[in-house]
Amino acid sequence: EVQLVESGGGLVKPGGSLRLSCAASGFTFSSYSMNWVRQAPGKGLEWVSSISTTSRYIYYADSVKGRFTISRDNAKNSLYLQMASLRVDDTAVYYCVSQGQGWGWGQGTLVTVSS
Amino acid sequence: DVQMTQSPSSLSASVGDRVTITCQASQDIKNYLNWYQQKPGKAPKLLIYDVSNLETGVPSRFTGSASGTDFTLTISSLQSEDFATYYCQQYDILPLTFGGGTEVEI
Numbered sequence: 001e002v003q004l005v006e007s008g009g010g011l012v013k014p015g016g017s018l019r020l021s022c023a024a025s026g027f028t029f030s031s032y033s034m035n036w037v038r039q040a041p042g043k044g045l046e047w048v049s050s051i052s053t054t055s056r057y058i059y060y061a062d063s064v065k066g067r068f069t070i071s072r073d074n075a076k077n078s079l080y081l082q083m084a085s086l087r088v089d090d091t092a093v094y095y096c097v098s099q100g101q102g103w104g105w106g107q108g109t110l111v112t113v114s115s
Numbered sequence: 116d117v118q119m120t121q122s123p124s125s126l127s128a129s130v131g132d133r134v135t136i137t138c139q140a141s142q143d144i145k146n147y148l149n150w151y152q153q154k155p156g157k158a159p160k161l162l163i164y165d166v167s168n169l170e171t172g173v174p175s176r177f178t179g180s181a182s183g184t185d186f187t188l189t190i191s192s193l194q195s196e197d198f199a200t201y202y203c204q205q206y207d208i209l210p211l212t213f214g215g216g217t218e219v220e221i
Contacts, residue, residue, distance in 0.1 A: 035211065045159065045202055047211040059209050095158055099206070102170075103149065105158040 001026045002104030004096045009109030016086050016113070022079040022096030022106055030074040032100030036081050038092035039108075048094070049081065064090075086113045117141055117205050121214025128219060132193045136217045138203035140184040147207035150179055150188045153216075154199045162201075163188065193219070 008020040020036070036048040049070040050059045058070055069082040079096055093108040118141035128134050138148070146166045151159035161170045163179040166186060176191040190197055198221055203214040 037211070044216045045204070045213040047209075047213075050209060050211070061210055103161050103164065105161075107158050 002098055002102070004098060004104055004106035006094065006096050006106045006109035009094065009111045011112045011114065012086055013115055014086060014088055014113055017082070017084045018086065018111060020081040020083065020094055020096075020109060020111070024077045024079065024096075024098065027098065027100070027104070029077040029098075032098045034070075034072060034079045035097040035099060036070060036079075037095045037097050037105075038090075038111075039095070040089070040092040043092075046092075050099075051079070083111070086111075088113050116210055117144060117208055117212050119203055119205055119212050119214040121203055121217055123217060124215060125218040125220060127221065128193050129221070130193055130195055134190040134193050134197075134219060136188045136201055136203075136219075138186045138188075138214045140186070140205055143184060144205040144207035146181070147205055148179075148181065148186050149204045149206065150177075151202045151204065152197075152199045153202065159202060190219075 003025045005023045012018050033052050035050045038046050038048050048061050048064055051070045051072055067085045071080045091113045093110050095108045096106040098104040120139045122137055148166050150163040152162050153159045162173050162177050166181045167179040178189045180187045198219055201217045205212055
């Protein structure tokens with residue numbers, strides 16, 4: 001069974017940085033593309049970033065390009081999202097999402113950007 | 116980007132009702148369409164993948180179908196535990212895009 005556990009969320013001031021992590025288990029992590037999807041309070045779902053199995057292909061939403069960096073460590077079964085120059089409108093629950101033989105979602109981690 | 120236009124944005128229904136939610140894609144997405152259910156404070160739960168395939172453990176009252184770029188989620192007989200928000204998602208082309216959601220209320 002796919003299990004994804006995000007961590008690293010919290011309260012940060014505008015302009016600050018934060019690093020999210022996602023620990024994966026229950027599947028062959030290195031065979032799955034991975035994504036970050038976020039959901040602002042009371043809003044819908046927004047794709048943030050994707051990374052291919054070997055990290056060769058990486059994509060970002062225009063809203064985070066140049067500020068966020070996605071990465072993965074297949075040896076550690078882990079996905080990361082380094083977030084910099086955070087803005088108030090980055091406030092959201094961030095979900096780690098696996099994409100391969102099926103789809104899996106973590107429980108999410110809340111990032112609040114506020115002064 | 117592929118736009119997913121979901122309707123209605125909300126609906127009121129009663130237990131036992133048949134409910135239909137639609138998503139229209141702005142271009143051909145083949146069969147790369149998922150449906151999710153989300154309850155407050157929880158992560159989205161996959162109901163249907165590849166237009167019409169029921170995820171393991173999901174009740175058979177949920178069905179999905181397609182006609183061209185129009186996709187439909189049907190709940191044949193609404194149960195109390197089905198009151199939630201539903202989203203469609205295309206994954207044919209990055210960026211992944213989602214419909215705006217349909218809130219199913221009592």
